Every structure is written in structure tokens, then in C-alpha cells.
Amino acid sequence: MSDPSITRQQHWQQVYTVKDETAVSWFQESPQVSLALIAASGLTRDAGIIDVGGGASRLVDALLAAGHSDLTVLDIAEAALAKTRQRLGARAAAVAWIAADITAWQPQRHYALWHDRAVFHFLTAAEDRTAYKRALQAALLPGGQAIIASFAPDGPERCSGLPVMRYAPESLALELGAGFRLEETRSEPHKTPAGGQQAFQYSRFRRL
Ligand SMILES: C[S@@+](CC[C@H](N)C(=O)[O-])C[C@H]1O[C@@H](n2cnc3c(N)ncnc32)[C@H](O)[C@@H]1O
Numbered sequence: 001m002s003d004p005s006i007t008r009q010q011h012w013q014q015v016y017t018v019k020d021e022t023a024v025s026w027f028q029e030s031p032q033v034s035l036a037l038i039a040a041s042g043l044t045r046d047a048g049i050i051d052v053g054g055g056a057s058r059l060v061d062a063l064l065a066a067g068h069s070d071l072t073v074l075d076i077a078e079a080a081l082a083k084t085r086q087r088l089g090a091r092a093a094a095v096a097w098i099a100a101d102i103t104a105w106q107p108q109r110h111y112a113l114w115h116d117r118a119v120f121h122f123l124t125a126a127e128d129r130t131a132y133k134r135a136l137q138a139a140l141l142p143g144g145q146a147i148i149a150s151f152a153p154d155g156p157e158r159c160s161g162l163p164v165m166r167y168a169p170e171s172l173a174l175e176l177g178a179g180f181r182l183e184e185t186r187s188e189p190h191k192t193p194a195g196g197q198q199a200f201q202y203s204r205f206r207r208l
Helices: 008-018 033-040 059-065 078-094 126-139 169-176
Strands: 049-053 069-073 093-098 110-119 141-150 179-191 197-208
Touching: 008 078, 008 093, 033 059, 033 110, 033 179, 033 197, 049 059, 059 069, 059 078, 069 078, 078 093, 078 141, 110 126, 110 197, 126 141, 126 169, 141 169, 169 197
Parallel strands: 049 069, 049 110, 069 093, 110 141
Antiparallel strands: 141 197, 179 197
16 A cells, blocks of 8 residues: 555545546456456356456446346445446446455355456455455355456556555466366456556366
């Protein structure tokens, strides 16, 4: 955090309050790689999907348009969720919204698919990664799938002013442990709104 006196929640709330959702470095008009991996997961349209740290991402818009009917978006910043709800208008009523820190969240139900683009990579403290994995284990159905996207080893060292961990699919698989099998990986040279490029990796895992 650029200002060590503010909390994680305050940092992200401020980001989404100050910046336009299309100006943040991670903005995507259409999250094509995520959508391709979700399609590859072979889920039915009524399967439960949670976008963890979904922010103001347009993934939920695209999934609604594709006919998915059991969607949840979780984010630490209520301001991000509010932006997405406003964009969706009446369609927002069909989505469950959770304002929570993933490292403290206790899921109340199970999901068939967990999607995370650029959230786990902010967890630089081992105890936060352990807490994230506890939430993942508690939320995901046995046989369920997790798509986790992060900066790749040749990606940036910071995002939104915060230090990040960079992962290759193999190091992410090691991090998740033997309870998850790596099924598919993709790389994406993400183009930022400012014209830069960031190397992302996306990994799709199955919970054994
Ligand atoms: C780089 S943005 C990515 C947003 C979105 N996934 C996307 O691809 O557009 C990281 C997101 O994670 C959220 N976030 C950061 N730390 C979090 C945490 N501990 N728990 C839940 N959400 C968190 C932020 O508010 C932000 O929306």
C-alpha cells in the first residue's frame, strides 16, 4: 500500500471511488480468456459461479448474457460492487453480491466454479494465502473448478501501488497443493488502458 496507515479495505474502496472503472490498469472491455476457460470447464448454465475480487469486472455481465443463472460477485470494496450493480441495472437483482475480505470470509454455500483474476496475487503474507485457501476449500464443491489468474513471472512486481506475488501455473499448483489438479493454462499479454502490457497467466484447476 502506498500509504501504510490505511487498511486493505480502505485502499480498494478509495481506488474505485476515485478512478473510473475503465481507467484502472486491470480493465478489460471483455474478459475473453476467463470466458474461454469457463466455457472449457463444461459447467451447465445453472452451476454456481463465484467471481472472487470481481471488482467492477464485466465478467458477470458476459455470464448473465450467456444465460448463467447462479452468479455471485465478492469484493472487499463495496464501491466496486456498487459500480457493477449500477451498470447492470435491473439485471443486478439476479446476482448475489458479497462485500468481504476473502481472507476472512466464511462461505454460506458451495460453488461449482471459483474465478479469481488478480486477487490471490496480492496476498504476499503466508497467513493470508492460508486463509484464502481455507475459503477456497470451504466454498468449492468436491470436483469443482477454480480459475486463478495472476501476473506471470515476467509480469509487473506491483499492481495498484501494492506489491504482488507472480506465479507460473506450476508454482500456483504447488501453492494450492495436492488437493487440486492443474487442468489447463493460458497466458495473456493484457493491454492496460494507459497503453502498457502486463503478462498474466490463467490456470484452471479441479478440486480432487
Ligand atoms: C486488480 S483488481 C481485479 C478486479 C477484477 N477481478 C478484474 O479482473 O477486473 C483486484 C480486485 O480484488 C479486490 N480485492 C483485493 N484484495 C481483496 C481481498 N482480500 N478480498 C476480496 N477482494 C479483494 C479489489 O477490490 C479489486 O476489485
